[in-house]
Structures are given as C-alpha cells and as structure tokens.
Amino acid sequence: MGSREMVKVPTPLKVVTIPLLLASLVGSLAIAQSPTYGVGRTPTAEELRQMDISIGPTGEELPPGSGTAIEGAQVYVQRACIGCHGAEGMGGLGGLAPALRSQRDADLPIWEKERILPLRSPHATTVWDYINRGMPLGLEGTLTPDEVYSLTAYLLFLNDLIPEDQVLDQESLPKVTMPIGDEYGKPHEFKLNSPRLEGYPY
Amino acid sequence: MDSKLKGRRELLKASAALAGGFSIGLASRARAQQHDHPATPTSANASPMLHGSQEQIEYGQRSKYVTSVRIAHPIGGRPSPDVFGKVFHVATPLQDSVGVITPSSLHYVATTRGSFLPDIDPQQHTLTIHGLVDRPLTLTMDELKRFPSVTRLHFIECAGNRHNGRQHTVQETHGMTSCAEWTGVLLSTLLKECGLKSSAKWFVSEGAEEVKGASSIPIAKAMDDCLIAYGMNGEPLRPQQGFPVRIMVPGFEGIYHTKFLRRIKVVDRFYMNYNEFGHLRQTDELLALGEQIGPKSVITFPSGTQQLDGPGYYEISGLAWSGGGAVKTVEVSTDGGKTWNQAQLKTTPEHMAHVRFGYEWRWDGTETEIMSRCIDEIGQRQPLREEIANWWNIPEQRDYRVPGLDNSVMPWKIARDGSVTNGLA
Numbered sequence: 001m002g003s004r005e006m007v008k009v010p011t012p013l014k015v016v017t018i019p020l021l022l023a024s025l026v027g028s029l030a031i032a033q034s035p036t037y038g039v040g041r042t043p044t045a046e047e048l049r050q051m052d053i054s055i056g057p058t059g060e061e062l063p064p065g066s067g068t069a070i071e072g073a074q075v076y077v078q079r080a081c082i083g084c085h086g087a088e089g090m091g092g093l094g095g096l097a098p099a100l101r102s103q104r105d106a107d108l109p110i111w112e113k114e115r116i117l118p119l120r121s122p123h124a125t126t127v128w129d130y131i132n133r134g135m136p137l138g139l140e141g142t143l144t145p146d147e148v149y150s151l152t153a154y155l156l157f158l159n160d161l162i163p164e165d166q167v168l169d170q171e172s173l174p175k176v177t178m179p180i181g182d183e184y185g186k187p188h189e190f191k192l193n194s195p196r197l198e199g200y201p202y
Numbered sequence: 203m204d205s206k207l208k209g210r211r212e213l214l215k216a217s218a219a220l221a222g223g224f225s226i227g228l229a230s231r232a233r234a235q236q237h238d239h240p241a242t243p244t245s246a247n248a249s250p251m252l253h254g255s256q257e258q259i260e261y262g263q264r265s266k267y268v269t270s271v272r273i274a275h276p277i278g279g280r281p282s283p284d285v286f287g288k289v290f291h292v293a294t295p296l297q298d299s300v301g302v303i304t305p306s307s308l309h310y311v312a313t314t315r316g317s318f319l320p321d322i323d324p325q326q327h328t329l330t331i332h333g334l335v336d337r338p339l340t341l342t343m344d345e346l347k348r349f350p351s352v353t354r355l356h357f358i359e360c361a362g363n364r365h366n367g368r369q370h371t372v373q374e375t376h377g378m379t380s381c382a383e384w385t386g387v388l389l390s391t392l393l394k395e396c397g398l399k400s401s402a403k404w405f406v407s408e409g410a411e412e413v414k415g416a417s418s419i420p421i422a423k424a425m426d427d428c429l430i431a432y433g434m435n436g437e438p439l440r441p442q443q444g445f446p447v448r449i450m451v452p453g454f455e456g457i458y459h460t461k462f463l464r465r466i467k468v469v470d471r472f473y474m475n476y477n478e479f480g481h482l483r484q485t486d487e488l489l490a491l492g493e494q495i496g497p498k499s500v501i502t503f504p505s506g507t508q509q510l511d512g513p514g515y516y517e518i519s520g521l522a523w524s525g526g527g528a529v530k531t532v533e534v535s536t537d538g539g540k541t542w543n544q545a546q547l548k549t550t551p552e553h554m555a556h557v558r559f560g561y562e563w564r565w566d567g568t569e570t571e572i573m574s575r576c577i578d579e580i581g582q583r584q585p586l587r588e589e590i591a592n593w594w595n596i597p598e599q600r601d602y603r604v605p606g607l608d609n610s611v612m613p614w615k616i617a618r619d620g621s622v623t624n625g626l627a
Contacts, residue, residue, distance in 0.1 A: 035395045039348045040341040047340070048332050051465060054406045054416055056473045111484050120482065123474055130476040134315070134413040138286075141412075184482055185489030187472050190420035193527060193580050196494040197487055200593070202585040202609065 055129040059174030062128065065145030066169035069162065072154025075147045079136055089158045097137075101158040110180045118155035122184055124168075124176035128152045149173070270298040272308055275362065277374055280316065289442070290316040291362060293377025296502045296521065302355065302549050302556040304380035306435045311442045312360045312378065312456055314415035314477060320462050322410060324438075324446035329430070333405070333468035336397030343446050346432065349387040349395075354429065355555040357381040357523045359495050360456040364608035367601040367626040372505035375612060375624070379523070381556035384450050385433030390425045393468070398425075402468045406475060407449050410464040416475040417458045419451055421468070427452050427553070430463065452554035453495055453525030455607060491606020495525030497584040498609040499532055499559070499576040510620035513567035518545075521556045524578035528553050531577050534561040538571035538613070539586065545574065565616070571625050573613040586611045587626075601626045 043051075055061050067075075076082055076089075086092030091099030104113050110120060118127045132148045134140055143151070153168045162168075162176060188198075195201075257263070274282040275293035282289045292311040294304055304310075324343045332338035363378035371377075398421070405424055408416040419428070429450040432439060439445045444461025451458040457477055472478070483489040499522035504510055518536075522529045528551040533542040548558040559574070575584040587610040591598045594605055604610050613625025 035337065035397075037349060037395055039345050039395075040339045043330050043332065043338050043340040048330070048338060051330060052332070052467065053414065054408065054465075054467050054469075054473055054475055056469060056471065117479055121474075121479055122482070126474050126476065126479055130479070133416070134476060138412075140414070183484070185484060185486045187418075187420075187493075188486060188490050190422050190493075192422060192426050195526065195580060195582050196496060197490040197606075200487075200491070201583055202496055202590065202593070 053129070053133050055125045055132070057123045057125055057174065059125045059128075059170060062125070062170040062173060063145045064170060065149050066167050067146050067148075067150025067153050068167055069150075069153040069157030069164040071146075072150035072152070072157070075150045076154055079143065079147065079151075081136060081151070084137065089155060100155050106160065110183065116159070118152070118161075119159040120178075120180055122178055122180050124152065124156060124161075124173050124178060127155060128173060131155075270295040270308065272310070273373060273377070275310075275374070275378055277369065282311075282316075284316060286318075288316040288318055289313055291360065291378065293373050294380045296372045296377055296379075296500070297505050297508065299502060299521070300519075300558075302381050302521070302558050303435060304382055306382065306437070306440050306443065309380040309382060309434075309440070309443060310358070310360065310378050312362070313411070314409075314413050314457065317411050317413060319441045320411045321441070322446055322462060327410070327446050327464070329447060329463055329465070331392055331396050331466045331468070333466075334399040334402040334470060335393070335468050336399065337395075339392070339396050341392075343432065346387060346430065346447065349391055351385055352388055352429065353383060353385040353433070354450075354452075355381065355383050355552050356429075356450055356452045357554060357556045358450075358456045358459055359498075359523070359525075359607075361492065361607055364604065365610070365612050365624075365626065366603075367624060369624055370506050372500060372502050372612075375506070376500045378456070379521075379556075381521075381523070382434050383436065384429055384431040386429045386431035386447070386450070389428035389430055389449065389466070392430065392466075393424060396468075398468065401470050404469050404472055406465075406467045406469060406473050407458075407460040407463060408465040408467070409444070409460045410462040413476070415457070415460060415477055416473075417460060417477045418469070418473045418475065419454070419458055423451060423454070453527075454493055455495060455525075458493075488606055495523070496607060496609035497524040497526060497529070497576050497578045497582045498522070499529075499574045499584060500612045501534070501572055501574050501614055504572070504616065504622045505614055506622055506624050508622045510565060510616065510622070512620060513565050516563050516565060518561040518563050518572060518574075519548075520545075520559050520574050522559055522574070522576040523554070523556045524576065524582060525554060526582045527579040528555070529557045529576050530579050532557070532559040532574055533576070534559075534563075534572065534574050536561075536563055536565075536570060536572050539573060539611075542575070551579075567618065569618050570616050571613045572616060573611050573625070575611050584609055584611060 052061050084097035085100050089100030102113050102119050128148055131151050149168045156162045157164050272292045275291040280290045282292050294308050294310045328340050328342055330340045357379055359379035365375035369375045402421050404418045406416050406418050408414055431450050432447050447463045448461045449463050501520040503519045522532045532545040534545045535542045545559040545561045548560050551557045577583045587600050588598055590604050590610055615623045615625045
C-alpha cells in the first residue's frame with residue numbers, strides 16, 4: 001500500500017491520467033485485498049500462538065519462561081535425556097543418540113570439532129527449537145518452556161558457552177554468542193531457472 | 203488343455219445360470235467355487251487361474267512372480283524399520299523400473315531423523331498459513347480440495363542419493379529418487395488468497411510428525427511451482443508419502459518436501475530451524491550445491507549385478523532428471539567415456555521430472571564400461587567424477603565423496619561373461 005501511494009504523475013498528464021490511474025489502482029487494490037475464493041477460516045491469535053513453534057534467530061516466538069544450567073542438569077536426569085545421551089552429554093547406547101558435548105581440544109577451530117547442535121549452531125535459538133520440537137524421543141512436545149530453557153542452558157554450559165548460573169529466557173537466549181560466529185555458508189538469493197551455483201557448470 | 207476345457211465348461215454353466223434367471227452375483231460365486239485348477243500346469247500352454255478374491259477385486263495386487271521390493275538405504279547403514287519400528291531411508295528398485303512413474307508402493311521413503319508414521323485422520327487435519335500475510339488461513343482437507351487443482355509429474359531425490367565403489371546395484375547407488383504424478387493446489391494460489399506482504403522472503407513448512415520437521419524455502423520458489431499435494435498417482439497420498447497432504451518443492455532435495463504438512467509460516471529471513479542445522483555448511487558454495495538437484499542420469503539396464511545373455515542387441519535404458527528444469531538431451535557412452543552418442547528420449551521431458559531414455563546397443567562381447575550423462579534446459583551438464591574433482595582440486599580419483607549433492611556420471615562395467623558390476627569399485 002505504501003509504495004502505491006508514492007506513485008508520482010508528471011503534471012501535464014494529470015488531468016487525463018489521474019481518473020484512469022485511480023480506477024486501475026482501485027481495481028488492483030481490490031484484487032490484492034480481497035480473497036479470490038473465500039474458502040477456509042481465519043485462525044485465532046491464540047491458535048497461532050500455540051501452533052507456532054518455529055523459533056527464528058531473533059527469538060521473537062519464544063514463550064515466557066526461564067532456566068539455568070544448574071536446573072537443566074536436573075531436568076536432564078528427570079526427563080531421562082541421560083538414558084540416551086549419556087552422563088553430561090558424553091553420548092551413550094552405542095552411539096544411538098548423539099553426544100551433546102565436544103570431546104575435542106577446546107582450541108580447535110569450530111569446523112574441526114564435532115557436529116554437535118549446541119556447539120556448532122549459529123544461533124542458540126536453534127537449540128531451543130530442536131529440543132522443544134523433537135525431544136525427548138517418543139514424548140515430543142511434552143517439555144514445558146522452563147524445561148526447554150533449562151536444558152538449552154545445560155547443553156550450552158556443557159560446551160563452555162555460558163556459565164552455569166546464567167538465566168536463559170526470551171531476552172537472553174537469542175543474545176548468546178555462538179562460537180561459529182559468521183563462519184558458515186549463507187543461502188544465496190534464489191532465482192528461477194538459474195544454475196544452483198553461479199559459474200558452476202554442473 | 204484339461205483346465206482350459208474345464209474353464210469353458212464352467213463358463214457355459216455360468217451362462218446357463220444367468221439365462222435361468224440367477225443374479226450375476228450368484229452365478230459368479232458358483233463359478234469361483236467350482237474352479238479347481240491344479241497348481242502345476244499339465245501342458246506348456248496351460249496355467250493355473252487365479253481365483254478372484256474380495257481383496258483382488260477391491261484393491262488389485264501385482265503378480266506373485268513380480269518380486270521387486272524396496273530396501274533400507276544405505277547398505278550397512280541405519281536399518282528401516284529400526285528396533286523401535288522407526289523408518290529412516292528406504293530405496294526404490296530402479297533396476298526393475300520401466301517408464302517414469304514410480305508405483306506408490308515402491309516410491310522411496312526418507313524421514314527427517316527416523317520417524318514413526320503419524321496415523322492422521324484427514325477429517326481432523328488442517329493446514330494453516332500465517333506469518334507475513336494479510337489474512338492467515340486455516341483449511342480443512344475438504345476445503346483445500348475446493349481450490350483450483352493442478353496435476354504434475356515430479357521427481358523427488360534425497361540428498362543421501364550418492365554413489366560409491368562399495369555399492370552393487372542401481373537401487374543402492376541411485377534408489378533414493380522416484381517420480382510420481384502429484385495432484386494438489388499451487389502454493390502461489392493459497393498465498394495470493396492470504397495476501398502476501400512485501401516483506402515476505404522465505405517460508406517455513408512444517409510437518410505434523412513427532413519431530414515436526416521444518417525447512418526454510420525461498421518465497422520466489424513458493425510463487426513459482428511449489429505444490430500442496432493431496433494426490434499421488436491417481437489416489438490420495440500414501441502415509442509414507444505424507445498423507446493427507448505434503449508440499450512438493452520441485453527440483454529441491456527431498457527434505458524440503460515436508461510431509462504431513464500442517465503449517466506454512468511466511469517469514470522475512472532464513473529461519474535455521476532443526477532441518478537447516480543439517481544443511482549447515484562451511485561455505486556459501488557448498489550450501490548452494492545442497493539445495494537444487496543438479497542434472498543427473500543413470501543407466502538402469504544393464505546395471506550392477508544384472509547379467510547379459512551374450513553378445514548381441516540390447517536396449518540400454520535409464521532415467522535422467524534435473525532440478526534446473528526439464529532434461530534437454532541425454533548421451534550414452536558404451537566405450538568407457540571415449541565417445542558419446544545421443545540417446546532417445548522415451549517420454550516427453552517435463553519440468554523437474556524423470557525422463558526415460560533408451561539407446562540401441564549391439565554388444566560385441568568385449569569388456570567395456572557404459573554410462574550416461576544429461577544436459578538440462580538451462581544448460582547445466584552432468585559431470586564426470588573426474589571433472590568435479592578438477593573443479594574442486596580434489597586429487598583425482600574416481601571413488602571419492604562429491605562435494606554438495608552427488609550428480610556425477612555413474613559407470614557400469616560389463617565383463618566378457620556378460621556380468622555387470624559397479625564401475626567405481
């Protein structure tokens with residue numbers, strides 16, 4: 001709408017053109033603003049809030065709640081995470097569930113350490129998102145927001161990214177600095193009918 | 203002969219019964235009961251008849267002599283089903299395929315991390331579109347079907363579809379791709395209905411399975427050819443393919459084709475949800491080679507572990523596809539890549555669909571290697587493994603891990619005894 005209002009018309013053309021222009025604007029606005037088919041219903045704000053578990057890098061979708069690594073260490077045992085991921089995230093069950101804590105030299109560059117979500121992810125929000133949507137195995141979706149904040153804090157603490165008493169919540173979680181920084185591939189702007197990588201003939 | 207005659211007698215009896223005023227139902231039941239053919243034919247021409255059963259009448263089955271099945275992928279990898287009953291990766295038997303449609307029962311299956319199949323009642327399932335739109339929208343499956351529909355042929359290919367020297371059959375090397383006819387509503391139709399805001403750049407599609415797999419996809423792709431599909435090969439989607447509804451993102455790697463689709467959220471940035479962590483790469487180049495499928499083809503006959511009867515005429519057959527658009531040409535080499543000849547396209551090349559090719563070949567009985575390569579409509583060319591190695595400065599060798607999605611040429615070795623083996627081994 002904003003951009004449409006900024007249409008500039010040269011003065012000599014105004015007399016003739018403006019009625020036409022207005023007519024076409026009204027027409028196109030009508031098309032843009034009203035549904036063509038009118039099928040379906042509008043979800044309520046509450047339905048959308050409950051359904052929206054996609055936590056982006058800004059963390060704007062994070063629910064209220066909080067937790068620390070100290071609390072997370074307890075949740076990790078109470079919710080049986082320890083059964084598959086092992087004590088302190090060192091892995092277990094013959095590799096059935098991934099280790100959650102790096103066992104390599106702390107000074108190594110991030111790409112030479114293990115592919116561990118709470119270590120390599122560019123955003124702490126991705127750790128929250130995954131625990132919340134995908135864990136515990138078979139009981140997905142049953143963790144409370146406080147438990148997810150606590151577990152996220154615990155895993156970040158295990159990888160030496162935050163102190164054990166740091167409180168993670170809607171405000172602080174998206175601000176956690178992840179060690180990968182900016183050292184990862186960014187998606188290119190997708191263009192139709194274009195090669196997957198400019199200059200790559202294959 | 204005996205059974206044929208007997209068959210004719212039954213038919214006469216049945217007609218007599220009909221003529222006598224019996225209902226068709228009674229007559230055919232009587233006929234089925236009286237048929238009792240021996241299991242072994244008594245002459246070369248005779249064969250036992252298959253008794254009609256309610257099952258065969260209601261939902262037909264293939265011949266018991268056709269035994270082609272899917273297998274867990276990759277060999278030696280995670281089993282499907284695993285000890286918990288979860289399914290991870292299952293490959294299509296391409297060595298037995300004809301034409302370009304993969305039967306729904308044989309379509310490859312992949313899940314985000316190993317999943318149970320959700321048992322979704324379509325009456326309870328809804329699809330919600332929200333985020334950067336003027337009017338969020340929730341649709342029941344019946345409502346979705348009221349929108350204008352499209353039907354299109356599209357392949358899907360899993361990122362794990364890579365070949366190496368340890369594999370034996372084309373099912374193991376290339377079975378993580380399939381092609382089907384998909385019916386549904388264009389996502390652009392639904393997004394226009396919702397009114398897309400100008401700040402929309404990406405959308406996140408999310409499934410209803412236990413892990414709620416979610417992927418970020420460019421909005422330009424949504425407005426071009428993404429399809430919210432409820433039909434596959436003329437019937438509702440199979441549960442393994444996302445019943446009651448999935449999204450098709452034609453030409454993108456399989457994981458983007460979110461099954462059990464429950465939500466589309468229009469956003470202004472790449473969202474880096476869990477599936478995206480799987481796509482995290484060190485460089486922009488490697489990331490770019492992991493989204494859109496490159497031009498690719500493979501010979502399905504003759505292929506690994508198959509056997510040629512001896513020198514003479516054979517039609518080489520195979521499949522070609524590309525995420526860049528329709529396949530334009532396919533070439534076949536029967537001398538280990540020294541010379542290349544144009545193959546014949548057996549089906550009309552379609553946008554992001556398998557095309558079947560054939561090549562008439564007279565095998566002289568000498569040891570050789572056969573392979574295929576394709577060019578798509580935007581000019582991308584399927585590379586030899588050596589060409590990719592040169593591009594990336596990988597010390598040249600045939601059996602290495604191709605950076606990004608693997609679309610390299612696949613050679614099959616033909617031995618003098620007619621046996622066919624993996625040319626990378």
